[in-house]
Amino acid sequence: MPKSGKAFVAGVGMTKFEKPGRTGKSYPEFVEEAVGAALADAGVGYEEIEGAVGGYVYGDSTAGQRALYGVGMTGIPVVNVNNNCSTGSTALFLARQMVAGGVADCVLAFGFEQMQRGSLSMGWEDRPNPMDRHLEAMYSIYPEEPAPFAAQLFGNAGREHMERFGTSKERLAEIAVKNHRHSANNPKAQFQDEFTVAEVLASPLVHEPLTRLQCSPTSDGAAAAVVVSERGLERLGAGERAIEIVAQSMVTDLSSSFERPTARQVVGSDMSARAAREVYEAAGVGPEEVDVIELHDCFSANELITYEALGLCGEGEAGGLVESGATTYGGRWVVNPSGGLISKGHPLGATGLAQCTELTQQLRGDAGPRQVEEANLALQHNIGLGGAAVVSLYRRAG
Numbered sequence: 001m002p003k004s005g006k007a008f009v010a011g012v013g014m015t016k017f018e019k020p021g022r023t024g025k026s027y028p029e030f031v032e033e034a035v036g037a038a039l040a041d042a043g044v045g046y047e048e049i050e051g052a053v054g055g056y057v058y059g060d061s062t063a064g065q066r067a068l069y070g071v072g073m074t075g076i077p078v079v080n081v082n083n084n085c086s087t088g089s090t091a092l093f094l095a096r097q098m099v100a101g102g103v104a105d106c107v108l109a110f111g112f113e114q115m116q117r118g119s120l121s122m123g124w125e126d127r128p129n130p131m132d133r134h135l136e137a138m139y140s141i142y143p144e145e146p147a148p149f150a151a152q153l154f155g156n157a158g159r160e161h162m163e164r165f166g167t168s169k170e171r172l173a174e175i176a177v178k179n180h181r182h183s184a185n186n187p188k189a190q191f192q193d194e195f196t197v198a199e200v201l202a203s204p205l206v207h208e209p210l211t212r213l214q215c216s217p218t219s220d221g222a223a224a225a226v227v228v229s230e231r232g233l234e235r236l237g238a239g240e241r242a243i244e245i246v247a248q249s250m251v252t253d254l255s256s257s258f259e260r261p262t263a264r265q266v267v268g269s270d271m272s273a274r275a276a277r278e279v280y281e282a283a284g285v286g287p288e289e290v291d292v293i294e295l296h297d298c299f300s301a302n303e304l305i306t307y308e309a310l311g312l313c314g315e316g317e318a319g320g321l322v323e324s325g326a327t328t329y330g331g332r333w334v335v336n337p338s339g340g341l342i343s344k345g346h347p348l349g350a351t352g353l354a355q356c357t358e359l360t361q362q363l364r365g366d367a368g369p370r371q372v373e374e375a376n377l378a379l380q381h382n383i384g385l386g387g388a389a390v391v392s393l394y395r396r397a398g
Contacts, residue, residue: 006230007099008242008397010106011044012357013037014223017190017345020115023220027059027114030222031067034350035110038224039071043236046072049226050104053079053094055087055111056349067112067222084384085298086250087111088223088352093390095227096245105232109356112222113347130386137258138266147207151215151299153267153385155207158301160263162209165316167304169209171323173200175300176214176342178328183339185369188354190219190345214300219345223353225360233397242397243360247282249275253387264305271389272309272381279391280311285377287311290393292362292372293333294355295381297340306381307335310391334372337362352382352390363396 013034031054039046049072054064064080083090088111095109129135135149142156161167177197183189195213203211233242251271262269280286287310295310297303307318312326312333321327327335338344338358341351359378361367380392 005100007096007245008228008230008233009225009245009356009360009394010228010233010236010242011038011040011042011226012224012360013041014188014350014354014357015221016188017219017221017347017354019190020117020218020220025220027056027063027112027222028067028070030114030220031110031112032070034112034222034224035068035071035108038108038226042226042228044106044226047074048106049074049076049108050106051077051098052108052110053081053091055081055091055352056113057082057084057087058113058115058348067110083388084386085296085346085348086352086382086384086388086390087349088354089380089382089390089392090250090352090388092225092227092352092356092392093248093250095225096248099227099229105229105235107227108224109227109353110222110224111349111351111353113349114220115218115347117218133258134266134385134387137261138263141263145207151207151210154299154301155210156263157267157305158209158299161301161305161318165319167319169201170197171319172209172214172300172304173197174322175297175303176200179297179336179340179342180213182337182370183343186339186344189339189343190217191339191343210299210301214342216298216341216346219347221345221347221350223350223357225353225356241364243363243394244397246393246395247279248390248392249278249282250388250390251275251278257387267302267385268383268387268389269305269309271387272306272383272391275389275391276310276381279393283393285393290333290377290379291375292337292359293335293379293381294338294340294358295335296383297336297342298346300342303335303340310379310381329372337367337370337372352380355380355382356392359394363394
């Protein structure tokens with residue numbers, strides 16, 4: 001069994017993210033494409049996979065098994081996970097644990113979604129809502145309004161930042177402009193259109209201060225990663241292209257999310273900060289050493305507050321960070337070179353593994369026109385309300 005505890009991403013793959021229903025395909029077809037690409041990238045056959053972790057939010061029980069039937073049926077353990085928007089990175093987290101813990105040498109992590117159009121809604125009305133305490137805490141700070149609940153939660157976090165630190169609407173819009181601009185070079189992104197700050201601000205208002213172009217769309221698609229041990233890596237002969245998962249942390253809701261919280265704490269800023277801190281400490285690095293970042297910009301407001309949670313700047317300084325150009329090409333970091341959730345799309349179960357795919361390609365030097373120069377260390381942040389934040393740090397294995 002592996003003794004080093006190391007885990008590597010040997011192969012990645014993803015579909016193009018699309019508007020729900022546009023392709024006419026179903027989730028098993030998305031998964032077959034993404035997993036097939038990941039296996040080919042790793043140079044392994046499905047018969048070498050010893051276990052699989054599948055993530056999805058909108059689907060029936062055991063959809064993970066059904067999704068893999070077109071890839072292969074070898075009797076391996078298949079685990080289904082649902083951690084809201086952090087589902088894909090949760091699947092990766094569990095796959096890494098299996099490998100690093102010596103349970104297996106080669107594990108598949110995959111995520112997918114076949115979504116309905118329109119804003120997210122709750123699935124059950126006859127039982128407690130998993131986010132009832134989040135909504136109660138938020139509405140104690142800002143009154144409930146007739147807008148999608150997710151836009152209210154994250155929009156209010158942005159509103160709070162504006163009120164407390166003088167952050168302008170233009171800074172939030174600039175985040176959306178950046179991510180849409182980045183996606184113009186990503187053929188897998190749902191959108192490749194570029195916009196000006198004026199156009200972003202003029203798009204329909206969803207919930208103050210968020211306009212439509214600052215909100216991630218519902219999407220169909222899938223993504224996957226093959227995670228291997230050091231021994232598995234040697235067996236595959238894929239060392240030159242392997243990317244090490246240096247450190248990883250998952251943090252769930254803290255008491256600060258509900259006990260006299262700020263609007264930012266309600267949407268998980270403390271979870272993100274703690275997960276990032278644990279990753280930096282485990283790896284012995286600081287945020288200043290990171291080159292490229294994929295973070296959870298479900299709304300422009302969440303990218304803004306996540307800059308601070310990840311330690312890219314101090315509290316209240318995120319607006320200035322945006323204004324300085326520090327988070328795009330030519331700046332200190334390139335954040336969301338894929339276009340992020342806002343422009344690449346957000347099929348919930350696939351998002352975390354799409355982030356992994358982008359960062360793997362960046363560290364290999366395979367990102368084409370999106371390539372970040374001399375990228376050696378990459379950070380991933382994925383959060384789901386209800387709640388879990390997963391932060392992962394990657395570096396080239398060679």
